[in-house]
Amino acid sequence: MYTLYYIQEACSLAVNTVLRELDQEVTLIRADNLSEFSVVNPAQQVPVLIDGDEKLFEGAAIMLHLTSKHPSYLFPTEQGPARRRAVEQLLFANATMHPAYSRLFFVARVMESGSVRQQLFEAAAKEINRLWGQVESQLQSQPFLGGQQASVADILLAVYSRWGAAFGVDIIIPPRTAHMIEAVTSMPGFVAALQAEQAQGV
Ligand SMILES: N[C@@H](CCC(=O)N[C@@H](CS)C(=O)NCC(=O)O)C(=O)O
Numbered sequence: 001m002y003t004l005y006y007i008q009e010a011c012s013l014a015v016n017t018v019l020r021e022l023d024q025e026v027t028l029i030r031a032d033n034l035s036e037f038s039v040v041n042p043a044q045q046v047p048v049l050i051d052g053d054e055k056l057f058e059g060a061a062i063m064l065h066l067t068s069k070h071p072s073y074l075f076p077t078e079q080g081p082a083r084r085r086a087v088e089q090l091l092f093a094n095a096t097m098h099p100a101y102s103r104l105f106f107v108a109r110v111m112e113s114g115s116v117r118q119q120l121f122e123a124a125a126k127e128i129n130r131l132w133g134q135v136e137s138q139l140q141s142q143p144f145l146g147g148q149q150a151s152v153a154d155i156l157l158a159v160y161s162r163w164g165a166a167f168g169v170d171i172i173i174p175p176r177t178a179h180m181i182e183a184v185t186s187m188p189g190f191v192a193a194l195q196a197e198q199a200q201g202v
Contacts, residue, residue, distance in 0.1 A: 001024075001025045001026070001027065002019060002024055002025070002026045002027070002049055002050065002051055003026070003027045003028075003029060003049070003050035004016055004019065004026050004027070004028055004029070004047060004048070004049055004050075005029050005030075005031045005034075005037070005040060005041070005046050005047065005048040005049075005050075006028055006029070006030065006031060006046050006047060006197060007030070007031055007032050007046050008030070008032075008197045008198070008200075009159070009162060009163075009194075009197065010046055010047075011046070011047065011059050011094075011098060011156065011159060011160070012031075012046040012047035012059070013159045013190075013193055013194065013197065014047075014059065014063075014152070014155045014156045014158075014159045015047040015049065015059060015062050015063065015066070016028070016047075016193035016196065016197065017155050017159075017187070017189045017190045017193040018063060018066055018067070018074060018152055018155060018189070019066065019189075019193075020188070020189035020190075020192045020193050021072065021074060021155075021187065021188075021189035022066060022067075022070040022072055022074070023070075024066075024070065028196060028197065028200060030200055031044075031046045031048070040055075041057055043057065045057075047059050047062055049062045049065075049066075051065070059094055059098075059156070060090055060091060060094040060095070063075070063090060063094075063152045063156075064087075064090070067152060073146075073149045073150075074146070074149075074150070074151055074152050074155075075090075075146075075151060075152055086146065086151055086152075086153070089138075089145045089146075089151060089153035090151075090152055090153050090156070092153065093152075093153045093156035093157050093160070094156060096131060097128075097131050097135075097156075097157060097160055098156070098160060100124065100127050100128045100131055101124075101128060101160050101163050101164070103120075103124040103127075104121060104124050104125070104128075104163070104164070104167045104169075105163075107120045107121055107124065108121075108166075108167065118168075121167050121168065121169045122169055124169070125164070125167070125169035125170060125171055128164065128171055129170075129171060129172045132171070132172065132173055132174060132177055133174065135157060135174075135177050135180075136174035136175075136176055136177045139176040139177060139179075139180055140176065143176075143179065143180060143183065144180055144183070144184075145157075145180075150180075150183065150184050150187065154180055154184050155184055155187075155190070157177075157180075157181070157184075158180070158181045158184035158185055158190070161173060161177075161181050
């Protein structure tokens with residue numbers, strides 16, 4: 001049994017999905033309801049995973065921990081080219097695409113409305129669109145970054161893809177990528193994770 005600190009539809013939704021795809025029980029705690037979340041994570045960020053006596057931070061580290069502990073189609077456990085590729089894709093999602101989206105949230109938080117704010121949103125969107133183009137090129141010969149089945153990187157990317165709509169910019173998701181996202185968001189684990197987060201309210 002795991003405990004996951006989350007914010008609704010934040011990047012923690014990917015960990016929530018992975019736990020369910022791995023058939024693991026999870027108790028959810030909404031981080032944005034806690035007055036002292038900084039005691040749980042001084043960085044004040046989700047996801048935070050509690051596994052027995054251990055507390056884990058950082059989404060990519062949590063994904064690697066879970067997929068090593070519970071081997072599955074989501075991530076190759078054997079050392080070799082397939083695992084190196086999967087690590088690279090996990091980090092592309094977590095350390096390249098996620099920060100590109102984080103710029104939108106940052107600008108929204110620190111800038112009042114106005115033309116500079118809009119310019120910054122558009123500059124961020126341009127970079128995000130370039131990265132979606134990079135994903136699209138990797139999906140020319142396979143439906144998922146993970147190959148024939150979704151990997152943790154696909155799940156992370158599907159979660160981020162839902163964030164753009166709030167900012168009034170054109171985020172362009174190319175067709176093969178849109179297909180991948182549709183397939184991920186139809187996975188039983190994703191549907192169950194989203195429902196569980198929504199059931200706890202906004
Ligand atoms: N490097 C961290 C980044 C996590 C992160 O940015 N989390 C966001 C949600 S996606 C967060 O908790 N933001 C705090 C807030 O919005 O108050 C990780 O990958 O776990």
